[in-house]
Amino acid sequence: MIELQNVSFSYGEKPVLRDVSFKLEQDESVVIMGPSGSGKSTILRLILGLQCPQYGQVIIDGRNICAMRERDKQEIRKSIGMVFQDGALFDSMTVGENVGYYLIEHTDRTWEEIEGSVRQMLGFVGLDADDIIDKLPEQLxxxxxxxxAIGRALLSTDPKIMLYDEPTTGLDPQSTENVLELINKLTHERSISTIVVTHQIADAFNIADRFIVIHAGEKVFDGNLKELRDSTDERVAGFLAPFRNSFTGVAERDFLNTRH
Ligand SMILES: Nc1ncnc2c1ncn2[C@@H]1O[C@H](COP(=O)(O)OP(=O)(O)O)[C@@H](O)[C@H]1O
Ligand SMILES: [Mg+2]
Incomplete structure (x- = not known):
């Protein structure tokens, strides 16, 4: 469904990704982890075709996205829901206008017609529409x-793929859990393929089948939770070290639940 083949990418003279390859099959969920600045958000931009690699290819649904005409790229992007870092809501628009943004801009439907879909979506993502639909994002x-932001992505596209950039950064533990639950619900109930990018690895263990670790632009790990825990690669171990405690706890709980 998504494949990076030997992708190298630089911003001007600055190399960011080097020879990165991985595949995401349908219905699979992957967490891409790595320190800040390692190139994680860049990978998401490449998948959306917002940037093109200098070497290698990004294949979406069997086609090289960078070889497509703009109109076909737009078509592909309709099947990909993107939740940008920090949610990135329009702060001068109400919550309702944010969630309905795509329908307001790209369809002939009136607000009265759109409002029903917006309310339904707010309910789906676990929010009280009556309470928040007319509020500004800063009031939440x-x-x-x-x-x-997740509701907006779902109502803007009919996603087969969801990309989340640091979806839990800056959230308290309860909110983190709510957001992770929502991501899980989408992945499993709607069978959406999922990539979550995060530098907060303790949050990531319960939401993925597979883990990729990026270090300074290179893929240094690709495997399941057990393999991650057992990895002897210095760069992986170094990245995991500060999280070892929570990591071990979650990993063991996970094995008791025999998901693997
Ligand atoms: N638009 C840009 N122009 C130049 N350099 C950039 C740009 N965006 C990101 N970078 C640089 O590319 C590297 C990787 O960035 P990014 O993919 O955002 O990393 P991450 O998401 O892992 O924190 C960083 O060193 C960052 O400073
Ligand atoms: Mg980033």
């Missing part, structure tokens, strides 16, 4: 803003 907590 960080966790609620992330859920609004």
């Amino acid at each position: 907590s960080g966790g609620m803003q992330r859920r609004v």
Whole structure:
């Protein structure tokens, strides 16, 4: 469904990704982890075709996205829901206008017609539409803003793929759990393929089948939770070290639940 083949990418003279390859099959969920600045957000931009690699290819549904005409790229992007870092809501628009943004801009439907879909979506992402639909994003907590952003992505596209950039950064533990639950619900109930990018790895263990670690632009790990825990690669171990405690706890709980 998504494949990076030997992708190298630089911003001007600055190399960011080097020879990165991986595949995401349908219905699979992958977490891409790595320190800040390692190139994670760039990978998402490449998948959306917002940037093109200098070497290698990004294949979406069997086609090289960078070889497509703009109109076909747009078509592909309709099947990909993107939740940008920090939610990135339009702060001068109400919550309702944010969630309905695509329908307002790209269809002939009136607000009266759109409002029903918006309310339904707010309910789906676990929010009280009556309470928040007319509020501005700044009046909501960080966790609620992330859920609004996810709702907007779902109503803007009919996603077969969801990409989340640091969906839990800056959230308190309860909000983090709510957002992760929502991501899981989408992945499993709607069978959406999922990529979550995060530098907060403790949050990532319960939401993925597979883990990729990026270090300074290179893929240094690709495997399941057990393999991750057992990895002897210095760069992987170094990245995991600060999280070892929570990591071990979650990993063991996970094995008791025999998911693997
Ligand atoms: N638009 C840009 N122009 C130049 N350099 C950039 C741009 N965006 C990101 N970078 C640089 O590319 C590297 C990787 O960035 P990014 O993919 O955002 O990393 P991450 O998401 O892992 O924190 C960083 O060193 C960053 O400073
Ligand atoms: Mg980033």
